[in-house]
Amino acid sequence: MTFSKHWLAIGSLALEYTLPALAIPQGSFSPQASYSSFQYTPVTSDIYATPLPSSLSFSTPYAPPFSEASTLLPDNLTTTTYSYNPAITPSPDGQHGQSAYAALWKDYSYTTTPPFTTTASATPVAKAELVLPPQLYNAPPDTGYRLPKDFIWGVSSSAWQIEGGIQLEGRGPGSLDDIGNALSSETASLNDSNVANMHYFLYKQDIARLAAIGIPYYSFSISWSRIVPFGVAGSPINKQGLDHYNDLINTCLEYGITPIVTLNHADMPTSVTQDIDSLPSHFLYYAKVAMTHYSDRVPYWVTFNEPNIAVGTLFDSYSGLTQILLAHADAYRWYKDTLRGTGQITIKFANNLGVPLSVHNTSHVAAASRYQNFLLGILSNPLFLGKQYPEETLNRNTNGTDLTPLTDAQIAHVHGTVDFWSFDPYTAQFVSPLPTPQDEDACHANSSHPAWPTCVSLTNIQANGWAMGQPSNDYAYIAPHWVRQQLGYVWNTFKPSGILIAEYGFNPFEESKRSLDAQRYDLERALYYEDFLRETLKAMYEDGVNVIGALAWSFQDNNEFGRYGEQYGLQTVNRTDSAFTRTYKRSIFDYVSFFHKHVEKR
Numbered sequence: 255m256t257f258s259k260h261w262l263a264i265g266s267l268a269l270e271y272t273l274p275a276l277a278i279p280q281g282s283f284s285p286q287a288s289y290s291s292f293q294y295t296p297v298t299s300d301i302y303a304t305p306l307p308s309s310l311s312f313s314t315p316y317a318p319p320f321s322e323a324s325t326l327l328p329d330n331l332t333t334t335t336y337s338y339n340p341a342i343t344p345s346p347d348g349q350h351g352q353s354a355y356a357a358l359w360k361d362y363s364y365t366t367t368p369p370f371t372t373t374a375s376a377t378p379v380a381k382a383e384l385v386l387p388p389q390l391y392n393a394p395p396d397t398g399y400r401l402p403k404d405f406i407w408g409v410s411s412s413a414w415q416i417e418g419g420i421q422l423e424g425r426g427p428g429s430l431d432d433i434g435n436a437l438s439s440e441t442a443s444l445n446d447s448n449v450a451n452m453h454y455f456l457y458k459q460d461i462a463r464l465a466a467i468g469i470p471y472y473s474f475s476i477s478w479s480r481i482v483p484f485g486v487a488g489s490p491i492n493k494q495g496l497d498h499y500n501d502l503i504n505t506c507l508e509y510g511i512t513p514i515v516t517l518n519h520a521d522m523p524t525s526v527t528q529d530i531d532s533l534p535s536h537f538l539y540y541a542k543v544a545m546t547h548y549s550d551r552v553p554y555w556v557t558f559n560e561p562n563i564a565v566g567t568l569f570d571s572y573s574g575l576t577q578i579l580l581a582h583a584d585a586y587r588w589y590k591d592t593l594r595g596t597g598q599i600t601i602k603f604a605n606n607l608g609v610p611l612s613v614h615n616t617s618h619v620a621a622a623s624r625y626q627n628f629l630l631g632i633l634s635n636p637l638f639l640g641k642q643y644p645e646e647t648l649n650r651n652t653n654g655t656d657l658t659p660l661t662d663a664q665i666a667h668v669h670g671t672v673d674f675w676s677f678d679p680y681t682a683q684f685v686s687p688l689p690t691p692q693d694e695d696a697c698h699a700n701s702s703h704p705a706w707p708t709c710v711s712l713t714n715i716q717a718n719g720w721a722m723g724q725p726s727n728d729y730a731y732i733a734p735h736w737v738r739q740q741l742g743y744v745w746n747t748f749k750p751s752g753i754l755i756a757e758y759g760f761n762p763f764e765e766s767k768r769s770l771d772a773q774r775y776d777l778e779r780a781l782y783y784e785d786f787l788r789e790t791l792k793a794m795y796e797d798g799v800n801v802i803g804a805l806a807w808s809f810q811d812n813n814e815f816g817r818y819g820e821q822y823g824l825q826t827v828n829r830t831d832s833a834f835t836r837t838y839k840r841s842i843f844d845y846v847s848f849f850h851k852h853v854e855k856r
Contacts, residue, residue, distance in 0.1 A: 303384040303843060304850070306465045306510035317549035317595040326592060327546055328539075334490045336424035336483055350490050355483060358426050363436040364448040368419045368455075369832065376458040376505075379466035386847075387775070387840035393784055399791040401853045406803025408471030408511075409464065409824060410757055412519035412559065414447050415812040417454035417477065424492040426483030428521035429568055433816045444816030451810055451827050452834045457502050463825070463836060464809065465509035468846045472511050473756065473805050474502070475519035475559065478526075478540055485523025486532075487539035496547055503551050514805070515548065516556040516602070517541055517585070522568055530569045530577055537581040538588060545589055553597045555589070556676060556756070557582040560604035562633055572647070572657040572707075575632055579660075579668050582637075586671035598673035601637070602756050605629055605677050606729070607740040608710075611686040611717050621710040622685040626743070628708045636660055638748040640669035653698050653707045674802060675750035678757035681729065682722065682736035686711045724778065727761045728820055732778065734785035741793040741801065752802035758786060759807040759822040766811075766819040770837065773826055779841040787848055806845060810836060 317323065336355045344353045401407075414420070414430045432438050434446025453460055464472055479485055480495035506513045517540070526536050537557075545555070561578040565571065582601050589595045608625035610618035627644035635641040642648075642665065648657055660668070688694045688711055697709035705711070714722050714731055723733030744753060760782035765773055783806065793799040811823030818829070824842035828835040 298388055301386045302381065303386060303467045303846065306468055306470060308510055310507045310510045310512060312551065312553070314596075315550035316553050316597040317545070317589075317593050319550045320547050323546040323549070323593060327542060328488075330488070331543075332490045333493050333496070335493050338421045338424075350484055355424075355426070358483070359421060361435075361437055362421075362427060362431060364421075364434060364446045365436055366434075366446055366449045368422065368449055368452065370452070370455060371419070371422060373455050373457075373501075374459060376462040379463055383838060384466060386843050390780060390784065390844050390847075392781060394788065396851070397788070397791065397795075399795045399852070401791070401794075401849070403854045403856050404802075405849075405853050406471055406512075406514075406554075406754060406805070407849050407853070408469050408473065408514075408805050409809035410473035410514075410805040410807050411453070411809050411812065412475045412516070412521075413477040413480075414450075414519070414521040415808070415814070416451040416810060418448060418450040418452045419454045420446075420448050422454075423494040423498070424480070424483055425477060425495065426479035426485060426492075427524050428477065428479045429524055429527050430521045430815070431524070441816065445813055445818055446816075447813050449829065450813045451829075453810075454498070456834060458505055460810070460836070461502075461505045461509050461511060463838075465511060467838065467842060468850070469809075469842075470510070470512060471514060471803070471805065472506055472809070473514035473516065473554075473556075475516035475521075475556075476544055477521060478518055479521070479523040481543055482523065482540050485525035485536060486529075487535045491543055496543075499544075500547060503548055507551060512554075513552055514554040514556070515544075515552050516559050517544060518557070519559040520564070520568065527568055530574045533574075533577040534581040534584050538584045541585040542588060545585075545593055545595065549589070549593060549595050549597060555597060555599045557585055557599065557601050559602045560678065561601070562629055563604045572632070572655045576658065576660065576664075579633060579636060580664065583668045583671040587667075600672050600674050600676040600754065601633070603630060603633065603675075603677040605740075605744075606680055607682040607736060607743055608685040608712070609682050609736065609739065611684040611711075611713070615686075618686045621687045625685050625708045625710050625712075626747075630744075630748070632657070634748045636665050636668045637670075637672050638675070638750055640665060647707075653709070654701055655707050672750070674752040674754055675744060675748065676754040676756045677744065678807070679737070679740045679755060680758055680760075680807075681714075681731040681733055682740060683712050683714055684716065684722070686713075725763070726778075727763045727765065728814075730760045730782075730822075732760065732782045732785065734789045737786055737789035738793045738797055738799075741790065741799045742797050745797075745799040752800045754802055755790070755804040757805060757807035758783075761814075761820050761822045764819075765821045770826065773821075774837060774839050776839045776841045779824075779839070780844040783841060783845050784848060787852075791852070 338359060339356055342353050342356045347353055420431055433441045434444045436442050476499050481492060482489055483492050503513050558578055586599050608622040610622040612618045624646055628647055631644040632647055635643060642659055643657060648659055688709060694709050697703040697705050716722055723731040725731055760779045762776060762778045790801055794801050808822045810825045811821040811827050814820035824839055826837040
């Protein structure tokens with residue numbers, strides 16, 4: 255054995271020490287150089303995506319068909335059609351007549367116009383589009399962990415972000431329609447959704463594309479104001495809206511795709527947001543109509559999308575969350591007790607886990623707890639635990655919220671009206687107190703403070719100065735090391751029967767500015783999903799968490815609330831050609847491939 259000398263500097267001292275030199279066996283580890291004739295060899299081959307095998311039907315409907323369930327609707331319910339005519343002359347045609355419908359839109363104007371107004375038929379997806387991309391060599395070795403046969407996996411979307419045609423076929427205005435409204439001084443410069451992806455008229459082709467690449471579940475939302483243009487209980491139902499979503503659901507089943515339906519994805523009718531205290535009655539009216547028409551073919555329902563972050567957007571005060579709870583519970587109990595539906599119902603939360611910046615600092619742990627209590631505790635305590643709102647969210651003297659404690663009767667009405675947990679855990683973030691106690695006091699006293707009401711500091715930079723992971727164009731990070739903690743926090747805090755990851759995704763930096771070929775090869779997004787799902791498997795097998803599904807956001811690049819540049823899509827959308835051409839990205843192939851490898855065969 256030989257030794258080598260080294261020097262170690264400690265302050266002004268220099269110490270000499272020796273280490274044995276590494277003995278490298280000769281021969282067995284040495285490359286052997288040799289010459290041969292060179293020839294090109296193929297390293298890729300044309301392998302094609304596997305489509306869904308056939309259409310889908312349910313041996314037992316999840317609820318009575320509409321022909322039987324219609325008797326459960328109000329006797330005075332009327333169904334009609336509307337056509338928006340901004341030049342219509344006001345006439346005494348009633349509270350809900352054509353001129354009254356036109357008046358709903360009097361404060362809205364858009365710079366974009368839908369290029370077509372009829373539903374397009376599906377065409378076969380070209381075989382050349384289904385060629386798999388080069389192998390994902392970065393994937394780690396297979397752990398042997400597998401997902402159950404009934405694992406819910408697929409993609410998700412929302413009506414306002416993809417449909418377009420927001421003033422067509424009788425739709426009424428919703429709370430998001432002011433985005434891009436030319437008459438709005440605050441949002442006129444943003445992209446409106448009068449065009450978006452034109453999914454309202456291209457849905458048949460979009461469903462065909464999902465089936466061609468093998469996606470078995472599609473989560474979409476119904477536009478409340480397409481069904482109830484005036485938004486409120488007792489007002490007319492729009493037949494064109496009913497027919498559209500009926501055919502959307504049937505198209506899913508025709509192609510072998512299971513529909514997951516959200517009743518409200520942030521686009522509440524404006525008339526309802528102006529009267530949030532009456533939300534339960536308005537929502538139940540709408541939910542009854544939708545559920546009686548579609549529940550025989552829909553196994554999963556979501557009442558509200560991310561209402562826990564709606565304060566300051568959909569409604570102005572925390573009291574609105576109480577109305578959300580009551581509205582959700584009313585719809586759940588009507589579906590289960592009156593309609594006798596056998597499907598499953600949930601409500602969907604937003605949450606990027608608040609992690610203490612230092613887990614060893616009690617003030618950081620307390621700040622993270624306060625953050626999570628405001629984000630998840632308010633709705634989840636009564637829903638899952640049968641408990642009152644978290645104490646710190648009720649303390650008006652401390653935080654200035656107007657949240658009133660639930661009554662015992664309200665808690666009993668709400669508790670247990672969720673069949674599984676559903677949330678959107680895109681990433682995590684670090685939490686610590688505001689810099690000084692004086693800063694915290696000033697925050698609690700000022701509801702306009704950017705950190706109100708949690709009054710904590712949020713960052714994606716670790717205490718040692720490193721970012722928690724690869725950043726995106728917005729807030730998402732490739733940070734798979736927090737996935738298990740996110741799932742574990744929910745599982746062990748609120749103890750649901752199962753967890754559905756209802757949205758997760760990544761929008762690479764300035765992807766929209768890249769060439770089409772570069773956008774298609776979205777390696778970062780592919781790695782995000784690969785890493786996220788592998789950590790989910792560990793949470794299931796090593797931490798005992800029951801994860802029942804995962805739905806990627808989004809199945810196409812869409813309107814991220816006024817910005818087309820925020821691209822989360824697994825497909826591109828060409829909004830400058832006449833066809834709104836969709837193109838698969840590599841991430842959707844890798845996404846499907848992961849599940850083909852890891853879901854147990856039926």
